[in-house]
Amino acid sequence: MITRVDSVIIGKKCPANYTTVDALNAGEVALFDENRALIKDQDGALKASTIYVGVCTGNMTVTMPNGTSSTKKVVEYSNAIQKASKPSYVMGDYKAPVAExxxxxxxxxxxxxxxxxxxxxxxxxxxxxxxxxxxxxxxxxxxxxxxxxxxxxxxxxxxxxxxxxxxxxxxxxxxxxxxxxxxxxxxxxxxxxxxxxxxxxxxxxxxxxxxxxxxxxxxxxxxxxxAGHPGKGFWKQVRDMEVRMLGYKGHVFTGAYPIIEPKRFVTEGATYDYFTIENDNLYLSPDNQYIKTTPLTTEVYVEHADENKTSAFAKVLGSFITGVKIA
Incomplete structure (x- = not known):
């Protein structure tokens, strides 16, 4: 039985700082506000009422209103995380599997x-x-x-x-x-x-x-x-979480040829640090026009690096959830 709708975001890096969306490289993870504008620092996080976790997946060429073409970044977003939804989060480092x-x-x-x-x-x-x-x-x-x-x-x-x-x-x-x-x-x-x-x-x-x-x-x-353990942030665990989430992104037809499913972003053999965010988003119920909540989980996996815990992403996320600046 499904009890929570998941968003799984898989990236390669948490940048040291943010400037603009178009400055993001493929695989870089960032936070965006309720208008999906890039949150550059902790001050922006404290002002936001809702955030989205986004990962840059590459470039695309778009036609501008004046007829010229321009290269823009493609960003994949998580579900909305409302500040009023009492969000909580944990972050952890990669831990290798140990055989029993x-x-x-x-x-x-x-x-x-x-x-x-x-x-x-x-x-x-x-x-x-x-x-x-x-x-x-x-x-x-x-x-x-x-x-x-x-x-x-x-x-x-x-x-x-x-x-x-x-x-x-x-x-x-x-x-x-x-x-x-x-x-x-x-x-x-x-x-x-x-x-x-x-x-x-x-x-x-x-x-x-x-x-x-x-x-x-x-x-x-x-x-x-x-006793052994399966590890944390092991690439096969990340792969399985990504596959479980694919159904929310569109049609998935595995087990037969041709396989129809969205692209997978996990990298075989990579090691991942993780951020797990849980919250209960508020929405207006259609049955009697009153506010209900729905449980959501957002899982963010970034290739292992010592600076992930002190990165700009970690600080901005911590500021939004706790309401105070992270040292």
Whole structure:
């Protein structure tokens, strides 16, 4: 269910200062007032009753009233953000994705020859299988040496063609690292970006014991999980947010040839800082002629740079929302 209408603005730079619209370069992000006039400084932001976030997308040639031609900048605008709509915002830096990792320490384990050791990995990131989707690897101990058990499990995992982890074994520790998914590559991927999430368990059974062949945790083995995260401002996340918003810009027909959709502005491999603005715009209700509000979200992504937080854009945006000048 859609609860907020999104505007996604993707740019390359927050300029150090603003002069005129025609001075903007392609990919530069700026703020505009209720008349869509460029806001050059914080004083202009404090006077504005409404702002639009805009990104310059290039040039176009227009014919002037006197018949001459002139080159003008093309600006793509967000939804209106009213000062009376109680806007709030957050801004953040790019954070790289981190793969989930599980470390199984077998240092204190004592393998028993003939016992069956089973490593089960439960994957929790598949919405198609909301139950337990698992991969299971097992081996029968042929010696009491921990390294032999660890290397046997390592061989089983790395031999699996459809494994979702990479495994290493060193210093009596079996380390499982989630692999990146390869079904969402490219700017025009049909699948959304996601990362592998998992849990692991290691247990032992006694194959020949008819009455006591029950799974038991391996004594002495410890399992430590290091949680991963999908990152922030990762280009695939920006791509997916842009795609979700395309329907608001016009006809979108993906999944068949020819693909009919607006141009995508995300850059493959780029890293992005972000500004997220939420507000509840006021409008006159047609049902009984009274004021209602509608929730809106404006997401701005700009290629990562240390000066983004102190840029003219950040200061002008902060001044408009807080009502005071930003140092």
């Amino acid at each position: 990792k599980i470390e199984i320490d077998l240092t204190s384990a004592k393998p028993v020859i003939g016992h069956r050791y089973v490593l089960r990995i439960v994957y929790k990131d598949l919405y198609e299988a909301p139950g337990q989707f698992t991969h299971t690897y097992e081996t029968v101990a042929t010696s009491e040496v921990v390294a032999d058990l660890g290397n046997a499990l390592l061989k089983k995992i790395n031999k699996h063609a459809n494994r979702r982890v990479t495994a290493t074994f060193a210093s009596n520790k079996l380390t499982l690292t989630a692999m990146p998914k390869d079904d969402n590559e490219g700017v025009y991927s049909l699948n959304e970006y996601s990362v592998v999430s998992m849990e692991a368990s290691l247990y032992v059974t006694i194959p020949g014991a008819l009455l006591s062949n029950v799974p038991e945790a391996v004594a002495g083995a410890t399992i430590k999980k290091t």
